[in-house]
Amino acid sequence: MDLYKLTAHELHDKLVSKEISSVELTENVYSRIDEVEDKVQAYVTLDKENAMAQAAKVDAKIAAGEAIAPLAGIPGAIKDNICTKGLLTTCSSKMLSNVVPIYDAHVIKKLRADDAIFTGKTNMDEFAMGSTTESSYFHKTYNPWNLERVPGGSSGGSAAAIAAGEAIWSLGSDTGGSIRQPASFNGCVGIKPTYGRVSRYGCVAFASSLDQIGPITRDVTDAALVLNTICGKDEHDSTSLPVDVPDFTKALRADVKGLRIGLPKEYYGEGVDPKVKAEIEKAVKTYESLGAEIVDVSLPHTEYAVITYYIIAPAEASANLARYDGVRYGFRAANATSAPEMTRLSRTEGFGPEVRRRIMLGTYVLSSGYYDAYYKKAMQVRTLIRRDFNEAFEKCDMLLTPTSPVVAYPVDGKMDPLSIYMLDVTTIPVNMAGLPGISIPCGFADGMPVGMQLIGKVLDEETVLRAAYTFEQATDFHKAMAPLGGNK
């Protein structure tokens, strides 16, 4: 039986009823990995030995009649910027290519406490800076729907692993769309929680005011289950919100009657591929037929969001990545004759071109003489972007947009950096305002999955989960399997 195709909640039921064992399931996922990984290349590191040992422990618990958590015994993949004690965590960078963390990220601790199983660490754009997973130091990852195309990014490995059946659930991180866009490109569900919902402790810092960890899964129920495990206050993260975590599965009701769904007109403009737009419009019709009320709204500062992000995120990154000095951990260049030279050579050889570009852009906008013109100005525009959302939410309960203006594009597309940056216009504003956003599959264009994004109010994951679940119950898009077609 192809257990690797099932969802976590289906597999949990089979584990509890003893129809299958966790060892059997975990073996099945690894044989799928053996079968397709050379095509997809979703992983940087696999950890079968520990995964199998963990699976045997869960089976013993079940045999002893103990109750198990919803993710217990179910194999999931972890983005390689989330620290796993004793298991290589590289951020897909030469800089961290040899680093074995001495502690677990908060989310990993919580997942371990629930007996979840980790298949391995997934490939990503170096330091999560990118939208294609092409900037990984190790190798590219290929889209299971068409191996000639990118899986998106930066959590491209985590999304491709789900689409290819190489894990049942996965974790990604999202600074400007890095969970939602790859989820959309791979026909998966991906949610970026409200900023502060999930502790960032142990997630390698990129842009600290924007970074947030979240799940990528096959359906909305699994996303809610992973959220239940990873959300919550953590003393190790000063931006972790001291709020209660609801049982997100309680929000999963197929009912959108009277729900006011806002369509921000700026997200449906010229840059959106007409074929993508057509699928989104069909989804809107579906919601209408299910009793939701569709409202036109406007987020007038949307056109400024991308450049604002490309000032703020690099500024924060230039500070966060200053720690990589070749002294305490990570890559050190050989043959330096002085400590300052060692730091400079280690950083130059250890970081790839995109990371270097963003560090320098950040350094520039923070440097004296330019701070007010760029960084302060961007933070002020960020306030205006937040206000736009607040005003829109006076007229509606949530927003519906394309997750990305395009479907997954060809590998080695040779686009210049700015053109690629512009494609993040639909996901970036959500991080700027700290809002929860989910991407769910809603159709196909040119044989590639199209994702729609639902954006909620601060801490209102429940409304977007309910709306996502309602759509999923009414459609079959989430059930389609990636064909692994195309020649790489």
Place this chain on the structure above:
Amino acid sequence: MKVTVKDVEHIAGLSRLTIPESEMEKFTEQFNQILNYADILEKIDTEGIEPTPYVLPISNAFREDVPQPGVTHEEALENAPAVYNDGFKVPRVIE
């Protein structure tokens, strides 16, 4: 041109990076492309608008001041590129 090759060299220095000579021209061009695009921000009147560094309403996060186990000496050195006795080993610091 917002920044010249010379400016890029200066920023690289501040960032503790070196841009190889062969990449310098293209890098400077891409850098300028992004900065030129930032000009659209000039269209927005931000007079009197409070900046948003963080979206959260919390300003300080306190916890009980109770000692907790930290990283051990051995653990701290585990990933070090070079170790001498009990410390990180680096090349000469002062010329």
